Amino acid sequence: MRKEILLGTFAIGILMTGCINDSVNTYENATKAGTPDIVMDKRVITDGFLKRRLVIKEIRQSQTNDNFKRIQVFMKSGRTGLTSSDSAHKVIYRFDWFDRDGAQVKPMDDPGWQKKLILPGDDTTFTSVAPTENCVDFRIRIKEAD
Numbered sequence: 001m002r003k004e005i006l007l008g009t010f011a012i013g014i015l016m017t018g019c020i021n022d023s024v025n026t027y028e029n030a031t032k033a034g035t036p037d038i039v040m041d042k043r044v045i046t047d048g049f050l051k052r053r054l055v056i057k058e059i060r061q062s063q064t065n066d067n068f069k070r071i072q073v074f075m076k077s078g079r080t081g082l083t084s085s086d087s088a089h090k091v092i093y094r095f096d097w098f099d100r101d102g103a104q105v106k107p108m109d110d111p112g113w114q115k116k117l118i119l120p121g122d123d124t125t126f127t128s129v130a131p132t133e134n135c136v137d138f139r140i141r142i143k144e145a146d
Helices: 002-020 048-053
Strands: 054-063 069-077 089-098 114-118 123-129 137-144
Touching: 048 054, 048 137, 069 137, 089 123, 114 123, 123 137
Parallel strands: none
Antiparallel strands: 054 069, 069 123, 089 114, 089 137
């Protein structure tokens, strides 16, 4: 009898988890026409907690029609939404751009740190376009918002 109660409780827990899960179904074309230019990245992790909550999938680069470099950083939320502490995650981020000599190039209309809300289990993309054609390198910085 005790075993049956435990199994029943376990089954109810599994069903409840399925109801709470805030998962997202994703659909996309199966035959890709584009070939992404993947960027090899160097990571400096100073916040191990954020590293587990937000995982980099890949970094792509491309050119705009005006020949400016465009960077897209594809990330996935490590949160599942299964617990009350797995609520939406607030981060702030900024892109820094550099010329061939390694000097930082600041845009005239520098947006500074930008806010982003990331839902549990969701994919997100951070995108930036270089402020000038002379920019060849970039850095993205991400930290938890207050």
